[in-house]
Amino acid sequence: MRLASTADEELFARAVRALLERRCTPQDVRAGFARKRWEELAEIGVTGLLVPEEHGGLGLGAGALVAVAEEAGRACAPEPVVEAAVAAALLAEVDEDGRAAEWLRALAAGTAVPAVRLTGPGAAPVAHAAYADFLLVADGDRLYGRSAADAGVSAARGVDPGRGLGYVDMSMWSDGPLAVRQERVVSRAARLGTVGAAADLLGAVRAMLDLTVSHARQRHQFGRPIGSYQAVKHQLADVLIAVEFAQPVVLRAAFSHDHDLPSAGRDAAMAKVFASDAADLAGRSCLQVHGAIGYTEECDLALWLRRVWALSAAWGDAAHHRAVVAADLLGPAPAPPCP
Numbered sequence: 118m119r120l121a122s123t124a125d126e127e128l129f130a131r132a133v134r135a136l137l138e139r140r141c142t143p144q145d146v147r148a149g150f151a152r153k154r155w156e157e158l159a160e161i162g163v164t165g166l167l168v169p170e171e172h173g174g175l176g177l178g179a180g181a182l183v184a185v186a187e188e189a190g191r192a193c194a195p196e197p198v199v200e201a202a203v204a205a206a207l208l209a210e211v212d213e214d215g216r217a218a219e220w221l222r223a224l225a226a227g228t229a230v231p232a233v234r235l236t237g238p239g240a241a242p243v244a245h246a247a248y249a250d251f252l253l254v255a256d257g258d259r260l261y262g263r264s265a266a267d268a269g270v271s272a273a274r275g276v277d278p279g280r281g282l283g284y285v286d287m288s289m290w291s292d293g294p295l296a297v298r299q300e301r302v303v304s305r306a307a308r309l310g311t312v313g314a315a316a317d318l319l320g321a322v323r324a325m326l327d328l329t330v331s332h333a334r335q336r337h338q339f340g341r342p343i344g345s346y347q348a349v350k351h352q353l354a355d356v357l358i359a360v361e362f363a364q365p366v367v368l369r370a371a372f373s374h375d376h377d378l379p380s381a382g383r384d385a386a387m388a389k390v391f392a393s394d395a396a397d398l399a400g401r402s403c404l405q406v407h408g409a410i411g412y413t414e415e416c417d418l419a420l421w422l423r424r425v426w427a428l429s430a431a432w433g434d435a436a437h438h439r440a441v442v443a444a445d446l447l448g449p450a451p452a453p454p455c456p
Contacts, residue, residue: 120365120368120369120371120372121368122180122183122184122368123180126180126181126184127184129161129162129181129184129185130184130185130187130188132161133158133161133163133185133188133189134188134191134192136157136158136161137188137189137191137192137194138192140154140157141154141192141193141194143193143417143420146192146193146194146195146279146420147414147420149195149278149279149281150195150196150230150245150248150279150281151195151196152230152248154194154196155196155227155230156227156228157227158196158198158227159225159226159227159228160227162174162175163185163198163201164198164201164224164225164226164227165201165205165224165225165226165227166181166182166185166201166202166205167181167182167201167202167205167206167209167309168205168209168221168222168224168225169205169209169221172218172221172222172225173221173222173225173226174205174221174224174225178371178374178375179309179312179313179370179371179372179374179375180368180371180372180375182199182202182309182312182313182316182371183312183313183316183367183368183371184316185198186198186199186202186313186314186316186317186320187316187317187319187320187323188320189317189320190316190317190318190319190320190321190322190323190324190424190428191320191321191323191324192320192324193279193321193324193420193421193424195279195280195281196230197230197231197232197233197244197245197249198313198317199310199313199314199316199317200231200232200233200244200245200310201224201230201231202309202310202313203231203233203235203306203307203309203310203313204220204224204231204233204253205221205224206305206306206309207233207253207260207302207303207306208220208221208224208253208262209221210302211260211262211302216262217262220251220262223250228250229250229251230245230248230249230250231245231249231250231251231252231253232244232245232246232249232251232252232253232265232283233252233253233254233306233310234252234253234254234255234285235254235255235303235306235307235310236255236307236432236433242273242275242282242283242284242285243270243282243283243284243285244275244280244281244282244427244431245280245281246265246268246270246273246281246282246283246284246285247270247272247273247281247282247283248281249265249270249281249283250264250265251263251264251265251268252264252265252268252270252285254285255303255307260302260303268285269285269286270283270284270285271283271284271286272284275427276423276426276427277423277424277426277427277428278423279420279423279424280427304382305374307432308374308381308382308385309374310432311370311385311386311388311389311432311433311438312367312370312371312374312385312388312389313432314389314392314428314431314432315363315367315370315385315388315389315391315392315393316367316371316392317424317428318392318393318395318396318425318428318429319360319363319364319367319392319395321396321399321421321424321425321428322356322359322360322392322395322396322399322425323360324421325356325399325400325403325418325421325422325425326353326356326357326360326399326403328403328417328418328421329353329356329402329403329406329407329418330344330353332406332407332418333349333353333406343406349406352402352405352406353402353403353406355398355402356395356398356399356402356403359394359395359398359399360395360399362391362395363388363391363392363394363395366384366387366388366391366392367388367391367392369384369387369388370384370385370387370388373385378452379452379453380452380453380454382441382445382452383441383442383445383446383451383452385438386433386438386439386441386442386445387438387442389432389433389435389438390435390438390439390442393429393434393435393438394435396425396428396429397425397429397435399425400422400425400426403418403422404418404422
């Protein structure tokens with residue numbers, strides 16, 4: 118059994134990295150979401166990653182999403198790469214007057230931007246709602262879909278401005294729910310979002326580590342680069358160990374999801390725990406090595422700090438997912454482990 122990315126997934130990820138290195142510099146990240154960049158991502162297949170082939174997408178799975186989401190996190194791209202995959206997974210299971218098929222085609226073509234929220238009833242902030250073309254919001258086991266013009270979105274402020282938060286009041290959505298086949302559709306999509314967010318965090322941690330290593334080599338104190346001191350070396354080595362240990366857990370979760378294994382829910386929760394813990398350690402360690410300048414807008418590290426703080430809480434924080442793992446392992450019938 119091979120959990121690592123396939124050769125095709127690695128090649129795809131390299132193409133995404135090359136595009137983002139050109140089109141998503143720190144200056145571009147500060148400018149926020151760019152529809153032109155979204156269209157360029159669509160041209161190489163990112164927005165239609167999980168869109169079925171009959172609707173113009175690639176029809177791939179969580180393994181491909183992990184490879185691409187890690188590159189999005191590495192570049193701190195503001196575009197909703199993970200949400201597009203989750204939206205595609207949801208819409209592929211929906212029967213509703215052809216609107217789902219229309220949105221799937223628009224996703225694959227890069228002419229529509231999705232926003233997705235699958236947890237909690239009532240008014241709540243939805244990431245990317247500020248510039249989305251359509252929204253998918255779950256309330257219990259029902260999935261609701263609206264175009265942005267009819268969604269009643271109001272502006273919201275969040276930790277990471279690049280996520281484009283908007284408040285959506287579900288009391289305005291009492292009519293016209295999309296018809297999902299069963300509750301499992303929503304829970305499976307939420308599991309996919311959890312795995313995607315974990316992969317995004319891994320990419321962000323690697324970018325933060327690279328930035329901090331470069332800073333430690335350049336900044337001198339007492340006539341020596343600060344990276345030559347063991348205290349700094351050990352801090353950054355701990356971050357590297359944390360992200361390297363988290364990587365196979367995220368890959369295992371993607372494998373479990375794609376093969377619909379009994380342990381898939383627990384594996385996704387474990388992935389988010391490991392990735393969030395690595396991001397927390399990276400945030401504290403990299404900020405300490407940078408010093409107070411790491412908090413400032415002028416320092417690129419601040420872009421990734423805001424991203425990992427927001428993503429660690431998105432799709433369930435580490436405490437929530439630890440409870441999920443504990444409930445499964447200590448329950449009457451724990452799922453068998455991923456082989």
